[in-house]
Amino acid sequence: MFGFWKTWKALEARGIMGINRRNADYVLKYNKRSLYPIVDDKIITKERAIAAGIHVPELYGVISTEKEIDKLDEIIGGRTDFVIKPAQGAGGDGIIVIADRFEGRYRTVSGKIISHEEIEHHVSSILTGLYSLGGHRDRALIEYRVTPDQIFKSISYEGVPDIRIIVLMGYPVMAMLRLPTRQSGGKANLHQGAIGVGVDLATGLTLRGTWLNNIITKHPDTTNAVDGVQLPYWDGFMKLAAGCYELCGLGYIGVDMVLDQEKGPLILELNARPGLNIQIANDCGLTLRTHAVEARLEELQARGVIETVEERVAFAQELFGHIPPVEG
Ligand SMILES: Nc1ncnc2c1ncn2[C@@H]1O[C@H](COP(=O)(O)OP(=O)(O)O)[C@@H](O)[C@H]1O
Ligand SMILES: [Mg+2]
Known part of the structure; x- marks a missing residue:
């Protein structure tokens, strides 16, 4: 526990986003109430995704x-x-x-x-x-039950890992791989007991993990290292997540995706109030990144420019790549 709080405090100095700021400055500001049903009802999300040509579990x-x-x-x-x-x-x-x-x-x-x-x-x-x-x-x-890609075999226990990307106005800002554990009963939700592992936005390489409020480097059930794993189709996942802005119209969302062995990348669901633990897994606060996106949007607006999905992903990958901490 102590390690966790020390990390949280250190993160505070680096722009960690708390729940009040998330609600006031992001959820309320960027998510129009009338659009909530699109993400709060998984059947409507599915219909929208299919209409937009985005793959989902059947x-x-x-x-x-x-x-x-x-x-x-x-x-x-x-x-x-x-x-x-x-x-x-x-x-x-x-x-x-x-x-x-x-x-x-x-x-x-x-x-x-x-x-x-x-x-x-x-x-x-x-x-x-x-x-x-x-x-x-x-x-x-x-x-349809998703069968996870083989790549996850060594670092996940039963069930399907999912990839969560937080997207602000169509710009990916932070990503996390969530791994089911024996405790989480095949589900990748952190509060069910799954592990959250940070992901380098630029490369799709996994970083360290957080489990039940502790920092970890190994999966508790498989004992394999959770860091240094290259997620396949990374650019594809980034584009898929970025494109969900156009799909739902909500400006601040958490996009949950999975990699099915046969069907490839699929969207599982969208969240209008994405959790904040992603910051622990990435050892990085959200606000520095969200501010960078907001500054970008202001600058583009002044020039009358709207960026494409590809441009937004390129911007995020260039700016939000993981910088390894200096040892010392
Ligand atoms: N079709 C599916 N096949 C296999 N596992 C699934 C499927 N749908 C959900 N899950 C598991 O349950 C977790 C939560 O599902 P999700 O649709 O995101 O609902 P919630 O809103 O409760 O998070 C996923 O992260 C995944 O591990
Ligand atoms: Mg979910």
Whole structure:
């Protein structure tokens, strides 16, 4: 714990963004309320992404009412793996990742056996709003289960790692790879117990990690080093994230992406209030970078110029590459 606070204090001097500043100067300023449903509802996000030609995990079906729970069998069909999640969920809550069938039941990615009745009951809980923001009635979506690219085998435990990039007005500002652990039950959300690993924006090379508020260099389950891993398709991920600005119109977002073994890079979801722990994993504060983007936007506006996705990515990669700390 002590190490964590020391790091946080050191980061403060380097422009760390706290929750109040994030809300006042970024979320409220750049995210129009009327656009929230696009990111707060994963079904709407998916529709938008598909319309924009951006790849997402295939939607098998949606259940909106208790009566429609009867459709579950039909939606699942002969599939042996799939994912059920609340359309308006957050933080990995309410997501069940089914990896296989077992004697008339299902096996989750972390090995738990569950019955069809239990799945129906879970869907019913989703509908009542148990996992939704503000407890509102929700819809359940059933989608393709992502199989992570082989590259993640040595540094992740069950489930799918995801890549989170924070994007301000279409400019990527910071990135993190999130690795599921035994504790996180196949989900890559930090508060479920996943690891956050910083990523060099310029190169896609991983930096060190943060786990349960500690700084780490090895995966607790696989004991392999989490730093120095080259993420494939890095420029592609950067462009995908930057392009999400045009997709949703929100100026300050966290873009969650995965690398599927067969389908390649996919967008999982967008977040209008992205977490701040990404700064610990990157050993760097967000505000220096967000200020740089804001200064850039001002300068471009004065010249009447709007940059393309490629130009925005190039700007971010040139300015926000990782500078190794000076040893001493
Ligand atoms: N289709 C999927 N296939 C496999 N794992 C998934 C899938 N969807 C989500 N997950 C796992 O659950 C985590 C959280 O999913 P996400 O869609 O981002 O919802 P949330 O809003 O709860 O964070 C992901 O980071 C991933 O590890
Ligand atoms: Mg997420």
